[in-house]
Amino acid sequence: MTKRIGLIGARGHVGAELVRWLEKHPEFELGLAVSRSVAGQPVCALIPESRSHLRFVDQKPEAIAQSGMDALVLAMPNNEATAYVAAVEALAPDTVVLDLSADYRFDASWYYGLPELTRSHASGQRRISNPGCYATAMQLAVAPFKDLLVGATQCFGVSGYSGAGTTPSDRNNPEKLRDNLMPYSSIGHIHEREVSAQLGTTIEFMPTVAGYFRGITMTCNLHFREPQTLADVQARLSNAYSNEPLIELSDTAPWVNRIAGKPGGMIGGLTISKDGQRAVIVSVLDNLLKGAATQALQNLNLAFGLPETTGLVA
Incomplete structure (x- = not known):
């Protein structure tokens, strides 16, 4: 029925x-x-x-x-x-x-x-x-590695201005956003607290609004307790999402315009430092949809x- x-x-x-x-x-x-x-x-x-x-x-x-x-x-x-x-x-x-x-x-x-x-x-x-839109993007990127982490994970998020809602403000004004980025709530954003609570690890989140309508790009900087190999962290990512119908994995950093209007997300661009103790990963999603x-x-x-x-x- x-x-x-x-x-x-x-x-x-x-x-x-x-x-x-x-x-x-x-x-x-x-x-x-x-x-x-x-x-x-x-x-x-x-x-x-x-x-x-x-x-x-x-x-x-x-x-x-x-x-x-x-x-x-x-x-x-x-x-x-x-x-x-x-x-x-x-x-x-x-x-x-x-x-x-x-x-x-x-x-x-x-x-x-x-x-x-x-x-x-x-x-x-x-x-x-x-969950929140930024919080979804962060958690999908960080969750496969949460038991490896030490210290804080830094997450830099860029969102289209639809995330600022329909009430007029600088953050959803296309003219003020033209050729511009607007950082805001750089410490203490509610999604920072949300992800920290859900994953049980410290998240430092810095949100920014850009001059396009929809979509989030989240770049996450991970620090590992012990050295990891690229193969090890790639395997973790694959094990987490290879069978998820709404998550697409990418070897290169995904572009936000490729996920706009789609119901899921993309994660990729996994890069690891020479000493194996730091990695960067990118997730993108449509803030109005998967977000x-x-x-x-x-x-x-x-x-x-x-x-x-x-x-x-x-």
Whole structure:
């Protein structure tokens, strides 16, 4: 039976991607699209490529919880999910809730859904925290080596300006970003804390916004406790991801424009120092997709007992 998905925050960049991908999914359908700013307007009129007959609505959390959806996806800024989660807990506790914000990523009672790393705990989960976009790129690059690491791992991330959302700011202003890079939150970014907590190792993350729309390039500088050979670290990478349908491995450093619009990620360019105690690796992904929307669909597939890549690969 088709599962009905309610989307709260459906007008943002990620919400629009979820609408498009849900319409292609053979087992899910968009049952509710909530957006205060465009309530009453047709979904198909505001989201290119959408064929949805629904109109955006503005509803209270209690009404949303009782709307009969099989799952609710919260695609809102940080610090806005609590009221919706509380309403579901009180009125429809069996509803699957997937939160795209950071509100529950540090809550041990929620499943942290980065499937390539955490799917062994996915069965039966009804409260799912979707990882951050930068955090996904970092973890996919660093996780295969985490037991070898010593000291801090430095991660330099460059994102397209869609990652700054739709509220106007310098970081999503194409004119100010033209021929430019904008570093920000160079110490203490929430994704730095997220990855450090998930991998159990110290991450030093430096994010930057660039003048293109979508995609993340993450360059990670790893320090090893003991010398490694290139063959050893390449084997670790291959063992981790060679059978992952949404992860592509590359001998050379992957380019972000080759992953834009695709549901997975690419990892490569693995380079090792002469003494074998330092390596650099690069991961790229689409911040709106593997960094948010298609990863959410991976998690929903797992929650409903479907093959993980349903609706994502042919």
